[in-house]
Amino acid sequence: MKSVLDSIAEVAGYIWQKGWGERNGGNLTVNVTEYFVDKPTMTGERHPLGASFPYIANQYFYVKGTQKRMRDMARDPLSNGSIIKLSPEGDSFSYVTQPVAPTSELPSHLMVQNYLQQTGSRYKATLHTHPIELVALSHHRAFLEDAQRPNHLTKTLWSMIPETLAFAPLGIGIVPYQVPGSVELAKATLEKIKDYDVVLWEKHGVFAVGQDIMDAFDQVDVLNKAARIYLDALTYTAAHPDSEPEGMTDKAMLDVQRIFKLPTQRPC
Ligand SMILES: [Zn+2]
Structure with missing residues (x-):
């Protein structure tokens, strides 16, 4: 999991350096389910997603935080994003790490993540940038x-x-x-x-x-x-x-x- 966070931080830094991530522009998600061998039980509040994503139910994602900056993510991905777990129904999520409200683009990223799992793809990451x-x-x-x-x-x-x-x-x-x-x-x-x-x-x-x-x-x-x-x-x-x-x-x-x-x- 540390290598995934390092990679997220590295990419966030590149995006900032290239001028593709002004202010809080851009967002990303990474499916990190494979790293949670001992799946932490979901505790705490459930946050509705406004839609259902059945193929990624119970899965874990790193998600950039809303209003967070790529240049800050480059230094500290877990203070500028968080790991969430989707509910068994795939229609809400709980925080696995320190809560950082996800990007407002989360439903569109999850729609694509849901499609990737549905089709058996080994693709794990989605990225939006400028x-x-x-x-x-x-x-x-x-x-x-x-x-x-x-x-x-x-x-x-x-x-x-x-x-x-x-x-x-x-x-x-x-x-x-x-x-x-x-x-x-x-x-x-x-x-x-x-x-x-x-x-x-x-x-x-x-x-x-x-x-x-x-x-x-x-x-x-x-x-x-x-x-x-x-x-x-x-x-x-x-x-x-x-x-x-x-x-x-x-x-x-x-x-x-x-x-x-x-x-x-x-x-x-
Ligand atoms: Zn944008």
Whole structure:
């Protein structure tokens, strides 16, 4: 369990350093059920979740606290978040560690955690953060309209450097703008996360899943790096309008997919 908390603290520090976690921005959960061999009995008050999550009933999660800052979590994860246990019905929780009220986004994180357990996934972590360059691209209609130009954003990011395709082979899904914390946003996220490890919330941030919190962070980092390269390349275009960033060719990307035998869907 200590290694999980260390990892959470490390990722929270990276998010702050990268400027992705201003004030109390961003939140995360990690399923830590496997670390509670001697399951502590649930005592104390039950806090309703407002929905039922049957596949994660009786399970344990580290959850970032509401109004807590990533930069403070980096120093002390258990004062800026807490470990909770869901009730046998999966519709309320109790605190296992010192109570720190969970993020207001808890139901959307648990909706995804519930889906991951339902499908037998080994993924344990969910992460929401505000990566600057990806959010910047989400202000451009051309990258948002999947129906007009299918996977335009994914293909643009993949084409920046071969490693983007290798390390984020599922690409990035797009969730049209919804009010933060809304049920609509949670439901739209769940639909997209079935096909992608990282989804872009239009004009807001990203929501990512991973085998652990570092894995979720790495995927966002890889995709955001590609977005940054693209935007940096465009600064040259501003001075030389006849020169667009080329990107790797379709053939070069197909070669990477073939040579590295990249998956086209999430492994269990
Ligand atoms: Zn946010």
